[in-house]
Amino acid sequence: MTSLEIFAQGAYSLDNTGGTLKNNGTIKLYTGQVKALPDTIGGRFEFLEKRDGNSQSVPTIVFKQLVLKYIAKKFVDAIPLSNGNQIPLTTTDSLIVTDSVPFEADREGVDAKASVVNTSRITGSKDVRMNGDLSPQDIEGAGHFANLNIDNPNGVDIIRNGGFRINHKLELTQGELRNNTDSNFTMADSSWIIRHVGASLKNEPIFENHISVKYTGIGSVDTITGEIPSDTTKLLNLFVESTRGVTLTKNVVVNDTLYLKSPIRTEPDTSRKFVLTLTTLKDPVFDGADAEIDGSFRRTSLHFDSVRIIFNNPYTWALFKDSSKSGGMRELTFRVKPRTFPPIIGGDMKVERLFNISALDGNNNPVVDGVNMTLGYGWRASKTDTALDETKSLWPDFDFLILQRWYNAQWLDMVSSQRPTWDSLGNWAYSSSDSIFSLGVYGIGLSSNGGRLVVAASVFLEGPYRFGSMSEDLRLKNLLPATPPNIYPYNLDQNRPFINIPVMPDSVVDYLVLEFRKTLTDPKPFYRTCLLKMDGSIVDLDGKSPVLLAAGGISAGDYYLIVRHRNHLSIATENTVGIYPRSITTYVDFTDPNILLGRANAVKPIGKKPDGSILWGMIAGDVNHDGVIDSNDQILTWDDRDFEGYLTRDINLSGIINTRDLNYSWNNRGRTTLVP
Numbered sequence: 203m204t205s206l207e208i209f210a211q212g213a214y215s216l217d218n219t220g221g222t223l224k225n226n227g228t229i230k231l232y233t234g235q236v237k238a239l240p241d242t243i244g245g246r247f248e249f250l251e252k253r254d255g256n257s258q259s260v261p262t263i264v265f266k267q268l269v270l271k272y273i274a275k276k277f278v279d280a281i282p283l284s285n286g287n288q289i290p291l292t293t294t295d296s297l298i299v300t301d302s303v304p305f306e307a308d309r310e311g312v313d314a315k316a317s318v319v320n321t322s323r324i325t326g327s328k329d330v331r332m333n334g335d336l337s338p339q340d341i342e343g344a345g346h347f348a349n350l351n352i353d354n355p356n357g358v359d360i361i362r363n364g365g366f367r368i369n370h371k372l373e374l375t376q377g378e379l380r381n382n383t384d385s386n387f388t389m390a391d392s393s394w395i396i397r398h399v400g401a402s403l404k405n406e407p408i409f410e411n412h413i414s415v416k417y418t419g420i421g422s423v424d425t426i427t428g429e430i431p432s433d434t435t436k437l438l439n440l441f442v443e444s445t446r447g448v449t450l451t452k453n454v455v456v457n458d459t460l461y462l463k464s465p466i467r468t469e470p471d472t473s474r475k476f477v478l479t480l481t482t483l484k485d486p487v488f489d490g491a492d493a494e495i496d497g498s499f500r501r502t503s504l505h506f507d508s509v510r511i512i513f514n515n516p517y518t519w520a521l522f523k524d525s526s527k528s529g530g531m532r533e534l535t536f537r538v539k540p541r542t543f544p545p546i547i548g549g550d551m552k553v554e555r556l557f558n559i560s561a562l563d564g565n566n567n568p569v570v571d572g573v574n575m576t577l578g579y580g581w582r583a584s585k586t587d588t589a590l591d592e593t594k595s596l597w598p599d600f601d602f603l604i605l606q607r608w609y610n611a612q613w614l615d616m617v618s619s620q621r622p623t624w625d626s627l628g629n630w631a632y633s634s635s636d637s638i639f640s641l642g643v644y645g646i647g648l649s650s651n652g653g654r655l656v657v658a659a660s661v662f663l664e665g666p667y668r669f670g671s672m673s674e675d676l677r678l679k680n681l682l683p684a685t686p687p688n689i690y691p692y693n694l695d696q697n698r699p700f701i702n703i704p705v706m707p708d709s710v711v712d713y714l715v716l717e718f719r720k721t722l723t724d725p726k727p728f729y730r731t732c733l734l735k736m737d738g739s740i741v742d743l744d745g746k747s748p749v750l751l752a753a754g755g756i757s758a759g760d761y762y763l764i765v766r767h768r769n770h771l772s773i774a775t776e777n778t779v780g781i782y783p784r785s786i787t788t789y790v791d792f793t794d795p796n797i798l799l800g801r802a803n804a805v806k807p808i809g810k811k812p813d814g815s816i817l818w819g820m821i822a823g824d825v826n827h828d829g830v831i832d833s834n835d836q837i838l839t840w841d842d843r844d845f846e847g848y849l850t851r852d853i854n855l856s857g858i859i860n861t862r863d864l865n866y867s868w869n870n871r872g873r874t875t876l877v878p
Contacts (some may be wrong), residue, residue: 241283262310267295270303277306320345332358352379360385374401381405395429403428414439422446455479460486468497485512491628500535514538517580517632529572531561544645552647554592555581559641577638583631605635608643615649618700636700655751660738661792662819666855667808671736672711679857681848682706690827691715691766695729707745709736717764728756748787758782768850770820771875774799793818800876823867825851829875835867
């Protein structure tokens with residue numbers, strides 16, 4: 203057959219039921235439908251219905267050359283082949299959509315194995331796939347595509363000025379889509395580019411307005427190409443789902459949502475360092491243990507409201523209580539380098555992760571000092587995966603790792619560093635540190651003052667003692683404050699304002715303060731606020747661990763230890779206690795009067811221990827903390843009777859002041875502390 207023109211003759215203009223149709227020329231179907239076409243048809247086949255409101259269905263068979271013309275709707279009709287199988291509508295030579303024809307690919311997609319010419323509109327939810335595999339393909343025309351998919355390992359060339367527009371999605375599955383300034387295309391506002399590993403876009407298309415980009419596939423995307431706009435206002439959303447992440451080869455600015463299932467690397471090599479910027483208040487979403495930003499991450503919309511601002515991973519963040527603590531910054535950048543020792547003296551003795559924090563104010567001047575932030579920091583920690591693990595040789599001292607800043611040619615301990623937590627399932631370790639007053643280079647290591655300095659201790663208070671243990675009435679009544687109030691003895695501890703325990707651990711009786719003196723009259727003692735448990739244990743602020751001193755700005759040495767409470771007489775050790783890095787934690791039993799300054803005169807018997815021996819406790823009733831229990835304490839307690847709350851004159855720590863509290867001051871009248 204060389205040429206056949208067909209007009210309407212009933213429901214089907216071309217019914218091939220039971221027949222054999224071979225075409226080496228041109229079949230023109232002006233009106234009506236086709237039925238029972240062979241699975242593959244050669245030559246040129248044209249669907250030419252002109253009447254607006256009519257439509258023609260194009261069966262999902264293999265056409266050599268398919269032409270769709272005129273304003274009547276043409277749509278893909280998903281019809282099984284003669285063997286019952288289903289394939290997309292396929293063209294092996296060319297697909298030509300022209301003359302204002304609306305072509306809908308909604309029931310099934312289109313596989314174009316050779317050239318595509320589109321000067322009209324291809325709509326629908328399915329893709330037009332350019333998926334030849336023997337040679338490059340061409341695409342031309344100024345038409346519209348809803349969804350175009352490039353899936354040819356040899357690539358696709360835009361020719362004859364291009365000019366087409368993609369309204370919803372460009373998917374780069376395989377090969378390169380080759381565009382240039384002379385032959386280009388347009389991505390519509392709010393459309394998506396989905397780029398698979400192994401595919402690329404040679405140059406930037408024309409971005410009508412906002413664009414969103416997703417990376418996907420097995421492996422890594424190692425070069426950013428034309429899918430990322432140079433105009434920093436254009437990229438709306440960035441999704442990274444390729445299994446081994448993405449390496450940036452240009453600066454990238456995201457203006458809405460940043461989503462990661464795998465890493466983004468901003469530094470391809472030591473000579474090229476790019477920056478990933480997020481301009482919105484939305485935190486990045488990290489969906490997977492390996493998802494993080496390796497390199498520089500800049501945020502230009504900040505909030506100063508005691509809420510975390512997330513940076514390179516879920517565990518790395520900044521928090522400012524209010525704008526006065528921000529130093530006037532308007533943008534903040536974290537450069538975090540995994541598997542990288544800080545390249546500074548002593549850096550190889552730290553966790554293998556570098557933190558460099560910088561900021562600019564509204565005039566683009568650097569902000570270094572004048573801030574007060576809480577810094578969260580995380581690193582990869584695995585005892586089995588040595589390639590992933592960054593803790594390395596520091597595992598034996600994991601509990602004592604703290605944040606340190608490089609300043610004035612030395613590593614300075616961040617004294618408010620919290621004890622780190624290890625997520626063994628996700629292979630992350632993380633912690634935080636309050637009172638970060640300066641930006642710069644940070645690392646994670648052991649205290650420069652001596653490493654594992656830990657003390658465990660026990661003491662009993664007379665006031666809350668009840669039948670073998672102490673009461674936790676204040677905790678049960680939710681009266682224990684998250685931050686100790688600015689009263690004695692908590693105001694002795696310079697880190698008091700930065701303590702924050704939103705959920706008080708179980709069995710906590712009250713706060714107390716440990717004091718460390720190098721001499722009995724040391725003019726500059728060190729103070730550490732701790733928690734007291736019902737069983738007498740003095741523990742760290744997590745409610746369970748011995749008191750960590752390596753993170754507290756105290757060096758190894760011999761110290762007199764003093765215990766201070768807000769309404770009990772202070773007690774001290776008679777001799778110094780050695781506080782040194784040891785595998786066995788130093789333990790001090792303040793219920794043993796033989797170790798106390800003044801021995802039994804410093805405490806009083808309040809009960810029996812399980813072995814039948816006397817239990818000695820701190821003496822209750824010094825509510826004005828002058829070191830003497832006298833009528834002044836009695837008067838102050840009586841004056842505040844019936845008050846409820848966290849109150850110093852509540853001597854038995856029940857949450858209410860009454861005659862029971864007054865009895866302690868009366869019964870212990872004349873007793874004094876022996877602490878100088």
